[in-house]
Amino acid sequence: xxxxxxxxxxxxxxxxxxxxxxxxxxxxxxxxxxxxxxxxxxxxxxxxxxxxxxxxxxxxxxxxxxxxxxxxxxxxxxxxxxxxxxxxxxxxxxxxxxxxxxxxxxxxxxxxxxxxxxxxxxxxxxxxxxxxxxxxxxxxxxxxxxxxxxxxxxxxxxxxxxxxxxxxxxxxxxxxxxxxxxxxxxxxxxxxxxxxxxxxxxxxxxxxxxxxxxxxxxxxxxxxxxxxxxxxxxxxxxxxxxxxxxxxxxxxxxxxxxxxxxxxxxxxxxxxxxxxxxxxxxxxxxxxxxxxxxxxxxxxxxxxxxxxxxxxxxxxxxxxxxxxxxxxxxxxxxxxxxxxxxxxxxxxxxxxxxxxxxxxxxxxxxxxxxxxxxxxxxxxxxxxxxxxxxxxxxxxxxxxxxxxxxxxxxxxxxxxxxxxxxxxxxxxxxxxxxxxxxxxxxxxxxxxxxxxxxxxxxxxxxxxxxxxxxxxxxxxxxxxxxxxxxxxxxxxxxxxxxxxxxxxxxxxxxxxxxxxxxxxxxxxxxxxxxxxxxxxxxxxxxxxxxxxxxxxxxxxxxxxxxxxxxxxxxxxxxxxxxxxxxxxxxxxxxxxxxxxxxxxxxxxxxxxxxxxxxxxxxxxxxxxxxxxxxxxxxxxxxxxxxxxxxxxxxxxxxxxxxxxxxxxxxxxxxxxxxxxxxxxxxxxxxxxxxxxxxxxxxxxxx
Amino acid sequence: xxxxxxxxxxxxxxxxxxxxxxxxxxxxxxxxxxxxxxxxxxxxxxxxxxxxxxxxxxxxxxxxxxxxxxxxxxxxxxxxxxxxxxxxxxxxxxxxxxxxxxxxxxx
Numbered sequence: 001x002x003x004x005x006x007x008x009x010x011x012x013x014x015x016x017x018x019x020x021x022x023x024x025x026x027x028x029x030x031x032x033x034x035x036x037x038x039x040x041x042x043x044x045x046x047x048x049x050x051x052x053x054x055x056x057x058x059x060x061x062x063x064x065x066x067x068x069x070x071x072x073x074x075x076x077x078x079x080x081x082x083x084x085x086x087x088x089x090x091x092x093x094x095x096x097x098x099x100x101x102x103x104x105x106x107x108x109x110x111x112x113x114x115x116x117x118x119x120x121x122x123x124x125x126x127x128x129x130x131x132x133x134x135x136x137x138x139x140x141x142x143x144x145x146x147x148x149x150x151x152x153x154x155x156x157x158x159x160x161x162x163x164x165x166x167x168x169x170x171x172x173x174x175x176x177x178x179x180x181x182x183x184x185x186x187x188x189x190x191x192x193x194x195x196x197x198x199x200x201x202x203x204x205x206x207x208x209x210x211x212x213x214x215x216x217x218x219x220x221x222x223x224x225x226x227x228x229x230x231x232x233x234x235x236x237x238x239x240x241x242x243x244x245x246x247x248x249x250x251x252x253x254x255x256x257x258x259x260x261x262x263x264x265x266x267x268x269x270x271x272x273x274x275x276x277x278x279x280x281x282x283x284x285x286x287x288x289x290x291x292x293x294x295x296x297x298x299x300x301x302x303x304x305x306x307x308x309x310x311x312x313x314x315x316x317x318x319x320x321x322x323x324x325x326x327x328x329x330x331x332x333x334x335x336x337x338x339x340x341x342x343x344x345x346x347x348x349x350x351x352x353x354x355x356x357x358x359x360x361x362x363x364x365x366x367x368x369x370x371x372x373x374x375x376x377x378x379x380x381x382x383x384x385x386x387x388x389x390x391x392x393x394x395x396x397x398x399x400x401x402x403x404x405x406x407x408x409x410x411x412x413x414x415x416x417x418x419x420x421x422x423x424x425x426x427x428x429x430x431x432x433x434x435x436x437x438x439x440x441x442x443x444x445x446x447x448x449x450x451x452x453x454x455x456x457x458x459x460x461x462x463x464x465x466x467x468x469x470x471x472x473x474x475x476x477x478x479x480x481x482x483x484x485x486x487x488x489x490x491x492x493x494x495x496x497x498x499x500x501x502x503x504x505x506x507x508x509x510x511x512x513x514x515x516x517x518x519x520x521x522x523x524x525x526x527x528x529x530x531x532x533x534x535x536x537x538x539x540x541x542x543x544x545x546x547x548x549x550x551x552x553x554x555x556x557x558x559x560x561x562x563x564x565x566x567x568x569x570x571x572x573x574x575x576x577x578x579x580x581x582x583x584x585x586x587x588x589x590x591x592x593x594x595x596x597x598x599x600x601x602x603x604x605x606x607x608x609x610x611x612x613x614x615x616x617x618x619x620x621x622x623x624x625x626x627x628x629x630x631x632x633x634x635x636x637x638x639x640x641x642x643x644x645x646x647x648x649x650x651x652x653x654x655x656x657x658x659x660x661x662x663x664x665x666x667x668x669x670x671x672x673x674x675x676x677x678x679x680x681x682x683x684x685x686x687x688x689x690x691x692x693x694x695x696x697x698x699x700x701x702x
Numbered sequence: 703x704x705x706x707x708x709x710x711x712x713x714x715x716x717x718x719x720x721x722x723x724x725x726x727x728x729x730x731x732x733x734x735x736x737x738x739x740x741x742x743x744x745x746x747x748x749x750x751x752x753x754x755x756x757x758x759x760x761x762x763x764x765x766x767x768x769x770x771x772x773x774x775x776x777x778x779x780x781x782x783x784x785x786x787x788x789x790x791x792x793x794x795x796x797x798x799x800x801x802x803x804x805x806x807x808x809x
Binding site for chain 2: 055056084086087144146147148150181182185186187190248249252253254257258260261264
């Protein structure tokens with residue numbers, strides 16, 4: 001028989017609710033027998049009232065003023081009995097001084113969201129304009145632990161073996177052309193898993209899925225009348241809650257289950273899940289922004305403030321989270337631990353991560369405690385930690401981000417160098433050689449490895465690959481800012497005509513340049529990352545900053561998959577080639593190579609001789625290792641010619657018993673990749689203008 | 703719409719026949735009917751949803767709760783759920799806990 005606990009009974013009745021003093025940890029809401037435990041921190045607040053709602057009702061069920069003797073230190077906690085877990089929604093009123101010049105912004109009339117809220121209501125369906133008259137916009141709810149994971153756990157794929165695919169949840173399947181039933185949602189991605197699997201990627205990196213408000217700073221385009229949104233969501237409302245508007249079941253409040261189902265199914269397909277997380281700022285903006293949670297709980301603790309109480313703006317978005325305050329640091333740590341353990345997340349990519357290394361006054365720290373805590377955390381020990389190693393305040397730390405042996409980086413220098421080399425800029429060969437071998441100039445000196453470098457040529461910020469080869473300039477008119485937003489340092493080249501053209505020559509050059517980019521990316525050491533749709537020529541029509549656009553400009557157009565089948569086939573073949581060849585994935589700068597050859601060597605038109613001059617536009621690389629699993633040597637030779645004329649490359653010699661096979665040739669417009677490459681009997685190859693060839697060494701048939 | 707729940711006892715199974723909506727207000731009734739069963743010893747539970755239009759998340763959680771209380775070797779059948787109910791339990795990953803049939807003849 002089951003025994004009822006008798007040590008957990010109400011001690012008081014407040015406003016008709018039976019209550020007892022709660023447990024200060026964990027923060028937020030947790031269930032105890034018969035009741036819910038609420039816990040909230042405020043260091044400068046002077047009183048705390050728990051406001052309880054029924055889901056469907058506007059008027060509160062009741063307000064429970066937490067007695068002062070329920071406070072331990074700076075934490076108010078209370079157990080409330082007899083609440084319906086499914087139905088209850090809650091918030092807090094915190095009293096305290098309103099003295100902005102001293103950093104305090106308390107307002108007891110305001111109802112605040114729990115910073116630890118696991119589920120949020122109020123933005124249940126994407127794009128449905130909220131009722132702005134409601135005093136409490138984002139109501140905290142209770143999450144459940146009853147999801148059946150069927151034995152799932154994070155995949156722990158080696159960093160060097162990953163091929164990452166960056167995507168926006170809504171953009172990926174919102175277009176009718178996606179053919180999925182649940183468009184623009186987590187469930188929509190689940191439907192597309194067979195596609196992702198066939199492409200060969202083994203990690204998806206999801207742009208922000210923490211609850212944000214697409215209506216934040218929403219406005220109407222002055223010329224077109226279209227509504228513009230906070231579409232990308234780099235502005236967090238609730239760090240612990242998945243975005244309900246991205247769930248087909250959000251209107252039933254089941255976004256938690258739907259997102260877990262996506263993670264579970266991706267894992268079954270061998271695909272990891274990396275979340276793009278935004279801890280540098282929040283949706284509360286500056287002194288003119290709304291008071292959703294932190295501002296009213298403890299403004300001075302959570303934000304970096306100037307001496308007269310204004311908000312520092314290192315994020316470029318109004319405020320800066322005070323990440324190296326111990327309380328905030330613990331919030332970040334709790335949040336990531338929660339996603340890793342409760343949602344089985346495999347890794348995190350930190351937006352503008354350099355901010356996380358600033359002290360409360362904004363100065364860069366040499367040993368930032370938050371980054372160190374994350375690097376050595378026991379629960380996060382097998383999670384990928386990826387930094388966007390710069391911020392909007394001018395700190396650029398690619399190569400110098402405080403890594404503690406754990407952090408990898410979006411390698412912005414890989415992107416810039418590869419783009420410049422691709423379009424035939426002068427004096428790029430030397431730096432390209434560094435990028436191809438995993439950027440030892442950035443990462444070897446401090447004992448890091450090639451997979452520290454997340455190599456990418458395109459990401460959500462900036463042009464898509466198709467646009468990179470179709471536009472010299474950004475075309476951001478749809479953003480409603482007179483084309484002033486978005487970066488101007490795109491290093492792009494339109495191949496002879498700006499934007500859409502019927503010119504066959506220009507179009508075929510664009511296709512080839514896309515193939516060249518993907519060929520270089522997939523044969524570089526480090527971890528490659530693709531942007532969704534680049535494998536079949538997704539375009540944003542020259543928009544390089546579509547952060548506010550919820551329209552076909554942003555949505556993946558799946559009809560391109562048929563139209564650009566050759567590009568898709570090539571990308572798929574390149575990814576499979578990468579998985580097949582361990583020499584491309586060596587994760588050490590001191591690796592000794594295979595077959596008596598160096599691990600990574602560079603060549604020019606003549607083997608072992610590179611023309612490093614500023615005029616040179618040819619570079620070849622040879623990567624080798626011993627493939628113990630197959631008892632042979634693995635070697636790949638890549639020759640790139642970015643000049644506007646064809647160039648002859650002599651092939652490097654191979655050890656006895658091996659011969660070269662030509663696997664890819666982007667200059668071959670009919671069949672740029674060979675399905676069954678035969679041994680190549682020539683001593684060299686004429687590499688076409690702006691083309692890439694890839695060979696692998698195979699044991700000679702005897 | 704109110705919810706009515708009728709219980710019938712078979713040789714190895716129990717059938718709950720529901721009619722009405724299982725929403726936030728009525729889900730607790732379903733939960734209390736389920737908790738009143740000897741779930742830990744029940745080999746088969748059939749929940750007949752042919753007379754139900756809508757099941758809220760609270761109703762679905764009550765069903766999952768029942769399955770988690772039942773022996774691992776047991777089966778929980780949902781009989782005749784609407785397309786919308788099937789969609790919701792599929793996309794939220796609750797479907798693998800139950801067996802969906804159109805009528806009791808399929809069991």
